[in-house]
Amino acid sequence: MPVSGWVVTLSDRPASRAAAIRWIDQEPRLERGVISGQRMAVVADTTHAAADRELWSQLESLPGVVMIEVAFIGFEDDDDSDDTAAPTAISLHRPADRLLQTEQTESASHGP
Amino acid sequence: MDPKRRAFLKTAAMAAATSAVNSRTQAQPPLATTATAALPPSAADGGGLQWHKAPCRFCGVGCHVQVGVDEGRVVAVAGDRHADVSKGLLCVKGYHVGSILYGSDRLTQPLLRQGDEFVEISWQQAIDVIAERIARAPDRFAFYGSGQWTIAEGYAAQKFMKGGLGNNHIDPNARLCMASAVTGYLATYGVDEPAGTFDDIDACDVLITWGNNPAESHPVLFSRAIDRPAHGVKGRAQAARVIDLGTRRTRTSELASEFILLKPHGDVALALGIMHLLISESRYDRTFVEQFCNFRALQTEQPTLQGEPISFAEFSRRLQAYTPDRVAELSGVPVEKLRELADLFADRSVRITSVWCMGMNQHTQGTAVNSLVHGLHLLSGHFGRPGDAPTSLTGQPSACGTVREVGTLAHALPGGRLVANEEHRAQCEELWNLPQGRINPKPGYDTLRMFAQFATPSSEGGDIDTLFVQVTNPAQSLPNINRLMPTERPMDKFLIVADVYPTATTQIADLVLPASMWVEKNGMFGNSERRTQQWFKMIDPPGDARDDCWMTIAIAHRLFELGYEGMRDRNGEFIFAVKDGDGQTVPVWEWEHYYDTNVDKALFEEYRRFSLLKHKNLAPYEEYVSARGLRWPVVQDPDGSWRETKLRFVAGEDPFVKGDKRLDFYHSTTQDGRAQIWFHDYEAPAEMPDEEYPLWLSTGRVLEQWHTGSMTNRVPQLHTAMPIGYVEVNPSDAEALNLRSGELVVVESRRGAVELPVWIQGRGTPPPGSVFAPFFDQSRLINRVTIDARDPFSKQPDYKKCAVRIRRRRDGETFE
Structure with missing residues (x-):
């Protein structure tokens, strides 16, 4: 259920900047706030952590967005909290064992 | 979740983001002086959260966060707009710092x-x-x-x-990351830790990153250099010109004004080459050097960190070996670039800040190159003004506060004392x-x-x-x-x-x-x-x-x-x-009585007495409760308030500079108030590529993971963004070896091997003949491959240079 407050640095190219703002306005999970200079406050409200991350990546990839920084995150009741859960402390298995099981799908979009 | 609670969190998120936008474009608010003033603007709106301040748990930048707590659980993290360091912003790791508490496999029992x-x-x-x-x-x-x-x-x-x-x-593990910075400061100034502060990054005209990737390792700090117009830094509206010197193209290189590729150990040659040009063309700052500097070099036999004095003439003579052509050969930096850098240092009208971290510290000549970069700033007079500073960065949140100041290194005692010094031992035994x-x-x-x-x-x-x-x-x-x-x-x-x-x-x-x-x-x-x-x-x-x-x-x-x-x-x-x-x-x-009192406060007040012994004065504990940190030396003014120090050794800034001196290196190893400009000869790395192991290996960090990943891998967003270790390969090498991205290969040295997927044109790009691997992945231990050669003075190992080969897995071969 992440609720995040972001500071988006916009491009100084008018067309790209305007396109980025339009994209934000049309994205229902984003709420636009104050713009000051090149910087704009944005709140993201998504259903789960992976969606939050995906939305971040989409926004970051826009030509009119130079950088996104974070000012706030609420992660109460985050239903993805066990995504990387390792086995219990008693067994002391490596958490990376879990990473290996998921790497093929994840790395396709995020890594080598 | 309760819709009212969700609405509250959205309001708080917007308030924090708005505050961050505004705080970067307006004058900074004063430091909070009461607990109430520390609260985010919407905390009193009803969501039931209790907000408290804390520094981030990760790197050495020390961003402050506001931590929202509800029913004994951390449920929200916000940037802290009162924090000078981060001004309300956090990087992607800091943003998720609260989640590191709640991995499902926390250790809970001995x-x-x-x-x-x-x-x-x-x-x-x-x-x-x-x-x-x-x-x-x-x-x-x-x-x-x-x-x-x-x-x-x-x-x-x-x-x-x-x-x-x-x-x-x-x-401490800080031996592995900043010991060479310590020996560089000691050799040059006689006392550890930077003269300047992060404020120099706001004030400089040129920021030089020496083998450093702050865009990934210290992102909020780096944003202060490249996002200056939005910071509202008065009188410095232009973004700093960033010159990235490195052995691999990184995210910092992409955001820099200029990237200059170095050969491994090229930093040593480059610093020597610039100094040679400054002196041979009489463009060094003669007045500064004559007033504030001595010259020093290692002894021929049994060299020590203290070295021996040499004359300016001898220093100049030794530099003559570092002609532009030779430096270009050793460093890989073309002669015209070398001259451009010398021109830059010769220009006293610009302000130059150098920053570095593991590239210069994890180096078998770590002490040498740290000392040379300090010396370059001193020789050129780029020292002691806001924006003119050589400053090392640290990768851990208290490598300075705990390791270097408390003195948890094997030779040290609190307050800059040494176990080998009889007087120092007596002081500690007394205290x-x-x-x-x-x-x-x-x-x-x-x-x-x-x-x-x-x-x-x-x-x-x-x-x-x-x-x-x-x-x-x-x-x-x-x-x-x-x-x-x-x-x-x-x-x-x-x-x-x-x-x-x-x-x-x-x-x-x-x-x-x-x-x-x-x-x-x-x-x-x-x-x-x-x-x-x-x-x-x-x-x-x-x-x-x-x-x-x-x-x-x-x-x-x-x-x-x-x-x-x-x-x-x-x-x-x-x-x-x-x-x-x-x-x-x-x-x-x-344990049931441990929090009957504040043990931290008791130990800090005891420790604080040591801080007075080497002009690293700390304020009483309560002063830190109300502040977002104070930079030592912190001294009490006549009105009873406590004042921090931005520029050490500088009159009017440093309370321990007395009289009419402009600068006073009051811990000078020559006891004359002067800093030492060192000469060190270039030496080749401990291991070089050869026919058997033809590639350089460098290791390091990535933005989303912190060090060995033991905390960040428990945060789904961070793990998903960077799930596994890899080896970056230059496209030309990949073509020659017939490798494709995602293909598993064995990276092997004389010490061990690890299997990693190849990444071509990935996060960074190493030059031909060189590969890079991060060390965060516990399932792929790149440190089976690295070398334990180390600097002779700092005892810090070199994780950045060893010789490896890449091959495919053999039939039946397995890797842990």
Whole structure:
């Protein structure tokens, strides 16, 4: 259920900047706030952590967005909290064992 | 979630983001002076959260966060607009710092190895086991700590070892990341830590990153350089010109104004080449040098960190060997670029800040190159004005505050004291109220030696039998771990590990202790700009996890109960006795009473007395409660307020510069108020590519993961963004080797091998003939491959240069 407050640095190219703002306005999970200079406050409200991350990546990839920084995150009741859960402390298995099981799908979009 | 609660969180998120936008475009608000002023603007709107300040748990930048707590659980994190360092912003790791508390596999109970199994034991049993092993052979016990120790944790460990056991075998993991920075400062100024602060990044015209990737390793700090217009920095509206000097193209290179590719060890040659041009063309700052500098070089035989004096003429003569053509050959920097850099340093109208981190520190000439970059700034007069500063960065939150200032290195004592110095030992014994002669004059084992001795059978001279590791993960982070941290070790050795999650090190431990982390305990950190920061415990740790500081005190008290003399002071009292307001001893060694008083405050106030011994003055504890950190030396003004210091050694800024001097290096090793400009000859790296192992390997960090990944891998967003280790290969090498992205290859050196997927044109791009691998992935330990060659003075190993080959897996070959 992440609720995040972001500071988006916009491009100084008018067309790209305007396109980025339009994209934000049309994205229902984003709420636009104050713009000051090149910087704009944005709140993201998504259903789960992976969606939050995906939305971040989409926004970051826009030509009119130079950088996104974070000012706030609420992660109460985050239903993805066990995504990387390792086995219990008693067994002391490596958490990376879990990473290996998921790497093929994840790395396709995020890594080598 | 309750819709009202969700609406509240959205309001708080917008308020925090708006505040961050505005705080970067308007004058900064004053530091909060009351707890109420510290709250985010919407905290009183009803969501029921309690907000508290804390520094981030990760790197050495020391961003402050606001932590939202509800019913004993951290549920929100916001940037802290009152924090000078971060001005309301956080990087992607800081943003998720609250989630590191809640991985499902937190260690919650002491575990003792019995055969191949771990069994749960009580804390009483665990403390007994440790105390009995120490009592049996106190001189064969070693303590390995961390730049993530809080100040109180490091101070307690240090006092326990050096003041209690008379044993100096204590060293921190910071030996692996900033020891060469320490020796560089000591050799140049006679005292450790930067003269400048992060404010120089706001004030400079040119920022030079020497083998440093702050866009990934220190992102909020780097944003201050490249996002200056939005910072509203007065008088410096233009973004800094960033010149990135490196052996690999990184995210910093992409954001820099210019990237200059160096050969490995090219930094040494480059600094020498620039100095040669400045002198040979009479463009150095003669007035500055004549007033404030001496010249120095290593002795021909048995060189020491102190070196020997040389004349300016001799210094100039030695530099003559570093002609532009030769420097171009050694460094890979074209002659015209070398001249451009010399022109830049010759221009006193621009302000130049140099920053560096692992590239210059993890270097077999780490002391040399640190000293040379300081010398370059001194020779050119780019020192002592806002924006003119050579400044090292640190990778851990308290590598400076705990390791360097508290003095948890094997040769050091608190307050810049040295175990080998009789007067210093006497000072510490006096302040600790210990019998004369309690402190051992012989420096203990540095990190690499400590682990080598632990890995060696006692019968073969391995004289460390019991090793206690707190707050770090050496089985993943040491270099050449097949030698220094083998999974099979002699039977008579005993490894104790305190940590928050299972790690590569807990896997091979004999006793595992569950630790509290971050806001589950009181704490103080000291960041890279001399800023001491404080926070209070906000929530309880899970299960039976406990504070590292408590563990040390409990072990010490068990030894006290066993009659171990070292745990008593001159009056026969326990060395960690903490008194309440009535003068009664609080039994803080019993966990149920540990928070009856503020042990952090008691230890800090004791430690603070040491800070006065080397002009690193700290303020009383309560001053840090209301501030977002204060940069030492902190002195009291006549009106009773406490004042921090932005520029050390500079008149009008540094309270210890007296008289009419513009600058005074008052810890000068030549005792004349002057800094030392060093000459060091270029030396080749310890291992170079050859026919058998034709590629350079460099290792390092990535934005989303922090160090060995033991915390960040528990955060789904961070893990998903960077799930596995990899090896970056240059496209031309990949073509020659017929490699494609995603293909698994074996990266192999003379010391070991690891299997990694190839990444071509990935996060960074190494030059042809060079590969890069991050070290965060526990399932792919790149440190099986790295070399343990080290700097002779700092004892810091070089993780950035060794020779490897890439091949495909052989039939039947397996990798751990």
